[in-house]
Amino acid sequence: MPFVAKAWKDLQDPEDGVVRFEHDHYLKMWALTEPKIEADFLLLDEAQDTNPVLERVFAAQRGHAQLVMVGDSAQAIYGWRGARDMMTGFDAVHLTLTRSFRFGPLLAEQANRWLAFTDAPIRLTGSDTIPTKVGLVTSPGAVLCRTNIGAVTEVMRLLEAGRGVALTRGGQTLIALALAARDLKDGRRTSHPELVLFASWGELQEYAEYDPAGRDLQPFVELVDTHGPEAIIAAVDALTDEDKAEVTVSTAHKAKGREWLGVRIADDFPPPPDSDQLDDSGCPIPEPVSETDARLAYVAVTRARHQLDLGGLAWIENQPAPAGGA
Incomplete structure (x- = not known):
């Protein structure tokens, strides 16, 4: 704690301090002032991945403003950074939207496959007016990767093929x-x-x-x-700017909230390892899909509007459905 106190004191002087000053630091400083946001209505988007500092500021406005949260609990993929699903336990009227206006029924089926491996109570239905294909996509608008290292590999591969490539949030x-x-x-x-x-x-x-x-x-x-x-x-x-690129490479985390007409899933989404159990034909039974992996895959496949190439997630076709999860 003495070192924490010393670092925090250093951060109070962002001009001459030696500790690197980050966005989280001024957010915390602002939150400690117990701000009152002068508004009649406050809407918190992506509420399933809210950091505790922002959660406290938001909840403190209830006395003078109507609070509205929007989010998808099945897309909570930033728990490793300390974020939490603020909608859980939120004292409010809950309204559920399960019909997608982004994609058609075939893609909704893919999304529901992954939802079955989470504790999400909802299942999606697609819009019949949006034609959606699931299969090989030769010219996707985006390639979504699981890791930054996977994104490096995809960028190099696409550049070698002569494609105009953009990378979400630049090349740093x-x-x-x-x-x-x-x-x-x-x-x-x-x-x-x-x-x-x-x-x-x-x-x-x-x-x-x-x-x-x-x-x-x-x-x-x-x-x-x-x-x-x-x-x-x-x-x-x-690399090319996104508005000029033929294809955008992104991690699935950075793609959350975005959409493209055609999406290909990169090859760095591995299937679960085999368990010690064998099926009736003597083949190893794979371990169940972890909820963390299922949430990320759910985010990835639902970025597509008209075309989805399962690519590195195609192994789900052979994965046993969880008991009671269909």
Whole structure:
């Protein structure tokens, strides 16, 4: 706690302090002033992923304003950052919208497959007036990835194919990964959160190749070994603004709240591992889909309006439905 107090004191001086000043810091400072928002109505969007600081400010306005929340509990995918579903336990009239105005019945079926693996009580119906196909999409408007490393791989692949590529929220994520790889290859440790545990590039290569937990890193390692970190940095310079791009690459987290006519799911959404149990034909029965993975997949597939290519999530076709979840 003494170090926390010292850091907080440093943050009160954003001009001369040494601790990096982030958005969360001024949000907290504002919240501590117990602000009164002069409004008759307040609407909180994406309420299923509200951070506790904002939740407290919002709830404090109940005495003078009507509070309205909008959200989808099945899209709560930021719990790892401390966010929580504020709609749970909210003292208000609950109104449910289950018919989608974004896509048709076929895509609603895909969404419901993933909802079955969550505790969400609702199921979606699509709009009959919107034609939606589920199958191969050769020219998607967006490619959605599970990880930043998966996004790097997709960007490089699409650029090599001569496509005009945009990356949601710019290329700083790619540059940071490339610089971290360069540090490891040069024999220096890196502070990058996804690679900080490795003392050298060789250690990362060994982990990606031989440890099952390292499979997410394997495409990135192969990419760097084939092209080098500088090629990834150069790829950032080749990125296009979204309004001019042929295809946008995004993580599913960053795609939340957005939509495209055609979406392809990238290959970095792995199926659950096999369990120790066997089915009647002697084949291993896969572990059930975790609720965290199901929520993220649900967000990803519902970004499409007219065309969805399941890609890296096509394994759901062979996944046993959960008992009582249909």
